Amino acid sequence: MLQWLNRPIGFTEELSGKSFSPSRANYYTGPPGKPIQLLVQARKDFLSIWRASDYKEKVSEIRVLGRQIVIVNSPEPIRHVVVKRHENFQRKTPQMRRALEFLLGDGLFISDGDTWKQRRPLVTDIVHAKRVPSFGPIMERTSVELVERWKRIPEGTPINALHEMAGLTAEIIARSVFGNDLGDDSAAAVTEGFTSYQALVDSINIGYFLGFDEGLPIFRTPTLRRSVKRIHRIIDKVVEDHLSGRGDHNSMVELLVRRQMKSPELKLDVVALRNEAATIFMAGHETTASTLTWAWYLLSRAQWVEEALHAEIGRVCGSRIPTIDDVPQLELCKAVIEETLRLYPPVPILARQTRDAEMIGDVAAERGSLVLIVPWLLHRTGSLFERPHHFRPERFMGGRRPKPYSYIPFASGPRVCPGLHFGLTEAVLCLAIIAQQFRVVVASTHKVEPVCRLTLRPKGGLPITLEKRNGAPRADR
Numbered sequence: 001m002l003q004w005l006n007r008p009i010g011f012t013e014e015l016s017g018k019s020f021s022p023s024r025a026n027y028y029t030g031p032p033g034k035p036i037q038l039l040v041q042a043r044k045d046f047l048s049i050w051r052a053s054d055y056k057e058k059v060s061e062i063r064v065l066g067r068q069i070v071i072v073n074s075p076e077p078i079r080h081v082v083v084k085r086h087e088n089f090q091r092k093t094p095q096m097r098r099a100l101e102f103l104l105g106d107g108l109f110i111s112d113g114d115t116w117k118q119r120r121p122l123v124t125d126i127v128h129a130k131r132v133p134s135f136g137p138i139m140e141r142t143s144v145e146l147v148e149r150w151k152r153i154p155e156g157t158p159i160n161a162l163h164e165m166a167g168l169t170a171e172i173i174a175r176s177v178f179g180n181d182l183g184d185d186s187a188a189a190v191t192e193g194f195t196s197y198q199a200l201v202d203s204i205n206i207g208y209f210l211g212f213d214e215g216l217p218i219f220r221t222p223t224l225r226r227s228v229k230r231i232h233r234i235i236d237k238v239v240e241d242h243l244s245g246r247g248d249h250n251s252m253v254e255l256l257v258r259r260q261m262k263s264p265e266l267k268l269d270v271v272a273l274r275n276e277a278a279t280i281f282m283a284g285h286e287t288t289a290s291t292l293t294w295a296w297y298l299l300s301r302a303q304w305v306e307e308a309l310h311a312e313i314g315r316v317c318g319s320r321i322p323t324i325d326d327v328p329q330l331e332l333c334k335a336v337i338e339e340t341l342r343l344y345p346p347v348p349i350l351a352r353q354t355r356d357a358e359m360i361g362d363v364a365a366e367r368g369s370l371v372l373i374v375p376w377l378l379h380r381t382g383s384l385f386e387r388p389h390h391f392r393p394e395r396f397m398g399g400r401r402p403k404p405y406s407y408i409p410f411a412s413g414p415r416v417c418p419g420l421h422f423g424l425t426e427a428v429l430c431l432a433i434i435a436q437q438f439r440v441v442v443a444s445t446h447k448v449e450p451v452c453r454l455t456l457r458p459k460g461g462l463p464i465t466l467e468k469r470n471g472a473p474r475a476d477r
């Protein structure tokens, strides 16, 4: 392995040109002092608004229609915001709250204050690292099902990796949250409902910029209402089944219900239980799907890493299918996922609204202003990462770790992603199970364009073809 580490590794991503090399022209190069253009541009694509000078360690501010937006791109001020002064910066932005409240109610992802404080330990406990092994068999079985389906696809047939990974991770999280009794039709309806919901909501709350501190509710079109009603109906039925003693005992909903029964003072009614189940489902699948999709893209462009990855899987698992017990030994697989999360953080912007006025670095943040921590910028800042636009998984190997608060794909502090271990384990395991059987090929002429909605994804998905690996073990157990 060390021999491999000494090889010159890393490639300059020539692909989207969005922000890969500071000399490129694809940075926002419009005239300064026209922030309204930025707002329009950000609404279309949040990643295209950054200038080359934004990829620096600093705290800066801009004003849009009188609103202050503070951008925090330096480890110590980030620590200040997410840890030291968490209470003042824990609130999500009006955009985020308004976009998701119709679907998630007061679910953890968008709550703050007492509701967040009360629910956070509950959700953390349910998806905690110590529980992850119990979901291993679901991750393994679902990945093997995908591998078996892929084997029936004639070699060279184009498929969409984003779509495939979204299906895989949605199935894993649906089985983990709702149990095995959900049924194919309901599982598909929930997944489709979430996808169409996200496509329908806007990425900027214009109401906030027009003077409403709390933003304005999103326009609830008949399609949106229908989609939400359907999701709620299905989840409510699962929760009610569990409350009356029916339902899969190994699921996260069961754990939520048991916690409520043990501690009735939590006062989690059907709606609260549904909100938390929906939150875990939403937070837990698109992020991992995006990670895996970008990992296939990066591996396809760095064959020397791909080969080393195949060798590692062979060495650790031999002719067995990888299992959750192998994950700690799959050091390179994990490093590939961590480096992917650096270059393409699925949540590329962490956005907050200040409760009270407070200094962040040299910038006086006003009450009610927006504070943005942008992992997309931070992870590609030259003073924090050597050759920041290069794919170099070895940054995460042999005990090497980035400087604290310079690498935050799962956020940090009290609001850190509670599903961190679940998501990392799932991504490593799915990667290993699939890579053991297939090479995922992205045409060398294909140019990816990262776009940001709620998560960071390649625009239009990622077209791939599959090559069966010679000598790969059979995936049927």
Ligand code: HEM
Pocket: 108, 109, 110, 120, 123, 127, 279, 280, 283, 284, 285, 287, 288, 291, 341, 345, 346, 347, 349, 350, 351, 408, 409, 410, 411, 414, 415, 416, 417, 418, 419, 420, 422, 423, 424, 427
């Ligand atoms: C690679 C996979 C994942 C990534 C990169 C990721 C990233 C994140 C980030 C950055 C946040 C904070 C967002 C913010 O503060 O604005 C977050 C929150 C959250 N994540 Fe994840 N996540 C992943 C997987 C998961 C999984 C698998 C689950 C559940 C099983 C999950 C559950 C949650 C929940 C419930 C929150 C809200 C926590 C709170 O606000 O207190 N995530 N995630």
